[in-house]
Amino acid sequence: MPYSETHMLKAQVKPSPSLIYNNLTLCGGDLLYAHIRQACAFPTSSLGSPVLTVRKIDSPHADVIHSIVACSHNAATFLVLATDAGLQIWDNTITHLTHVCPLPAAGAVDVAPRNAYFARGVTINVANDGAPHICFGTSGGAVYCLELSESSGKFKSSPVALPKHHKSPITAVGSAYQSRQGRWTEDLGCHLVSCDEEGGIAVWLAQHARAGGYSLVNSIDPTGQPVVSVAVRRDLIVAARLDGAIQLYGLRDGKLRADIGGHSRFISAMDIHPTKDIIATVSEDCTLGIWALPIGGAKASCLLSVCWLHAMLTGVAFCGPTSDDVAVVAYDTDEVHVYKHSG
Template identity: 25%
Template sequence: MYRKEKSIQLKSSSAALYNNLSVLRLPGRQLACFSAVHGPSVNVVSAAADGLGFSHRQLQAKEGGMAVSTSILTQAAWCVLPSRVLLVLTSQKGIQMYESDGSIMVYWHALDVTEHPPGTSSGVVLVFDIPPKGTNITVSEVLEQHRDAITDIAAELGQAPDGAGDLVTADDNGTLCVWSTGEEFTLVSKIPAFGEGRGTPNTSPWHVGLQLRREEVKHAPVSSCTCSSVKLWNGVVAAGYGNGQIRLYEAATGLLRAEVNAHARWIYALDLAPETGKLLSGAEDSFVHVWKLSRNLDTDDVKPLVRHRGHREGLTAQWKPSWAQSELPAACDPQSCPGLVEIEHCHAECVTDTQVCGARFCDSEGNSFAVTGYDLSEIFRYGRA
């Protein structure tokens, strides 16, 4: 169970953008940094662990060339690299990179006629070569598998199985691409959007539905749907969609392993605690849910029975194997996959009258998390009771 803690006030409200909250926990210090975007500026707040001390900073979107209008920021996020931490802002006119506290801008990548930053309708992803220190940052590669606007990018947070890739990108049409990084990026798998013909059959070991007030909501084919947020953990891709679903895929093969009707409305944010496999989801329906991901290596324990996980009155997640034990498909053989993927509900929190647009864990174990919402001038914090 989680309980509400002292909230953090912002200088301005949060915009209705996907994943509009970023959290940086400074190692060895009882201090955390939070950021949220509003129009042409981003609010950066440093907060003490006891919630008593705050420090505010506002960063503005850089204007490119002969600017005649204000540039709008689309995202702000801390990128934790092996040798340094950067605060990266994306806008309509380019990409800005700052030192982690926002004090010094170390790089500016302008948008011109022939070049597009991540998140535009071109669907390209830019790969940057960043030195341990200094400003000699360069574009090393351009990835062009997507045909729609990039909505989210996530690196592997756990230990990737061999051949599973270590980066995933998502776009506005719902397509996911899993990449293997190195001297050059290699496409490992491409997961088509809803409604498109899949290159691999749907051999999901669990068909997950929801029972809401005793009325079962069953899965039905839908048209392509935006993937607003994505995470990668231990070779499992967790993707949140505009129809309120969370889907779990094998990163190496693109096979669907589980799906759950997690929210009643559009999912705006996902986050994952790498040390425990906890998954955080937030949506327009004012709810934030905490889930637990795991792999069941005992594939012989599959039974044609419904298993219930109660997590809120009138709301029960159901795992329904679509075959009897004797019909276990070859794709789930222990020799061909590292165990069945399971998702279990742990906690639900209603953020009253709030269209949640940002939700992040504040630590690697998932013992605390923060939430913000559209037109909300504060960040709510929750900790384990």
């Protein structure tokens, strides 16, 4: 087996991560997580040390962070924070705040005001005309895109709303380009997947990143189980649901292709390998699971299932020189565990 619970490193990190979905991301050579209103970074090159130096990102904005996601395009990588005030976009060194996108006005929405208005869920996509753009969701059920000008390297000033579809808060958004970490492959396409708290999934096609550029291709009816994290791989949607299930749907027809009983309690985070068809998930049942996906005739298989006793796992990310190692963090726990790939 390429993974083993005995091939694990642990190190101390302070402060501890917040209790939000998918609270760990790899940006350049750093792993980052959110601690309430602040992003925290530590270098992957120091993962063999017992105590890691955690750098708190100094931001002029003191907004509660709901999503922390690294987005890559060509040679550029951005750290995107989705907050209760909108988006903060940082460069790959996480020292320069390059763009602030205020949260668009909620307007007239069909979503009951069950909570405050905030941004949640971030991904990068490339439209059919080649325009790269960041997509994000809101607790009002809206999805927006923010175009990146390749000539200037700057984001456009105002986000553009996708057509109305969701009737509950957005929980996750994803694309094949995000799942490949900005690598160009033959299976990319221009699709965006958005998910909501009722468990509904929508698939969009991006012709361009301007007004009217997105059209709804198909949708998957709400199941009552929210999608916590979503990825796109080889024309399949990989959806991690709150009830512990990992489901694969056809991207173009929305039909269920596989249903993996990944965890006994709710899933709190998922990451997908940028080049291999494997995912890592963590759950309230205190377990990390690494799974080979049933794609291209392969069977679903569990590569590792390991328990971090009494830990509320809240973030997981592939890392290391070949992206094969798996890092895990937990809420209110000053520690990171890294499971090394043994080749």
